[in-house]
Amino acid sequence: MVARSQTEPHRASSPLELLFDLTFVVAIAQIAAELAHGIADGHAGEVLVPYLMVFFAIWWAWVTCTWFASAYDTDDVPYRVLTMVQMAGVLTLAAGVPTAFAEGNFIMVVMGYVIMRIGLVAQWLRVAIEHPAGRATALRYAGGIAVVQVGWLLRQLLPEGFGVASFAVLVAFELAVPIWAARKGEPSWHPHHIAERYGLFTIIVLGESVFAATTGVQAAVQNDGLSAELVAISLSGLVLLFALWWLYFLEPAADGLAARRHRAYFWGYGHYGVFASLAALGAGLEVAVEYSGHHLDVSALVVGFALAIPVALFLVLLWAIHAPVVEQPVIRPAVILPAAALVLAMPLLTAQWGVGPEVIGIALVCVLVIALTIASRAKP
Incomplete structure (x- = not known):
């Protein structure tokens, strides 16, 4: 060996x-x-x-x-x-x-x-x-x-x-x-291999979110059948997960890790929050679809924050852990920080509008972040 x-x-x-x-x-x-x-x-x-x-x-x-x-x-x-x-x-x-x-x-x-x-x-x-x-x-x-x-x-x-x-x-x-x-003496870890491994684990955690949301849909359909709100939450939840996947892989880290190996600990340790927030989002989506199907012993505000907090945390950490490593970060604080603040404000609308519009709103914010990020790095 x-x-x-x-x-x-x-x-x-x-x-x-x-x-x-x-x-x-x-x-x-x-x-x-x-x-x-x-x-x-x-x-x-x-x-x-x-x-x-x-x-x-x-x-x-x-x-x-x-x-x-x-x-x-x-x-x-x-x-x-x-x-x-x-x-x-x-x-x-x-x-x-x-x-x-x-x-x-x-x-x-x-x-x-x-x-x-x-x-x-x-x-x-x-x-x-x-x-x-x-x-x-x-x-x-x-x-x-x-x-x-x-x-x-x-x-x-x-x-x-x-x-x-x-x-x-x-x-x-x-x-x-x-x-x-x-x-x-530092072990001879391979920067591109490490970046790929973390990307694969991100997909695994996102997959668990898809599974959790599917479990919630099954429970809701068995109790009350299909509804417009359930369909809206399911579709917008899929868009949200796809958008978070897109954002993560917009910011490649391999070259940055190769050039700044001494900052790899910060990048690697910071992924705890990234992975934990994605897994928690899956739990939040499961609760949201169950909430739309039948009554739960929890308020709409709590369900709203169970969705908003993981997404906002993911957005902020995605920028924070890459900024010291990547030479020219794709994810910009001028875009990501206001988006995170807007996501955290979304649950305040759940009491009046319900959980469905909140999920749609959070998904649209993340789609907007993707569009602004792609536009900002486009060259003439």
Whole structure:
């Protein structure tokens, strides 16, 4: 196991990486469904923190495995077997999501997370044995990850009141491990490969939003049949998701990552908010279509903000994480910031006009952002 070249031409995601991503489809679907149920039952505030916590576990496990693979994907038998171990951890984590939301019991989630990390530690130890040039960095990665995993296990013994605070501390340690380990030499991750991997994960999360919205449509049709508002929400929701996909891929990051590798941490870490907001949007769309079909124990204003906040957050973060990396950003603050503010104002209309017009309005704002962005970069 030796490092792959940072300038390897035509570097693309492998079939194993695509299979690996499928396990995250299951996990994201679980947490998006739980968030939607919490919003629909009028407990949005109660499920938000568990959602962000479990989503971090899913996202961070994917991130660390992805960046490792970008540097050391040998695709031989030991590598494939250890990847399968990590996939088993993802599925274990996904199985524990309902219990985590319903009872606040994160034991299964933590166990799945630890299984994933055991597989990754084994990968780094193999690097330390077989790649002398990267041994110091590999040992720091393996040691740092292992120590933090002990912390996650010990956290289960703390009183309930320390849950959020201890989680925040351990997250800080998790995020610090790559920065600390890279002081002995940065792994040779491939910028174009990383950009493609993040783009593929964006599509996965958008796919979960499509699935969540479809689930909501099925529930609404079974209860009250088709209606004009349901059709409007469904079509405008599709336009909205397509527009967000379009916006994300308007801003290519590969060349920027290659030229400014030292800013890759900011770009990579910032995607937590991008991915979490897209998954939350799927939950919001599911609630919106259910709300149009029958009465829910939640106000139209809450449903409106369940849609507007994720979209506004996505728009702002899309600009913020690319601005320090891309030499000439395509997404401009003069366009994106007013659009985000307008989206956040949309829920104020739901009490008078309903949820349907709000979804249409948010979709039109995003379409307008695309049009202005394309027009601003057009050359005579």
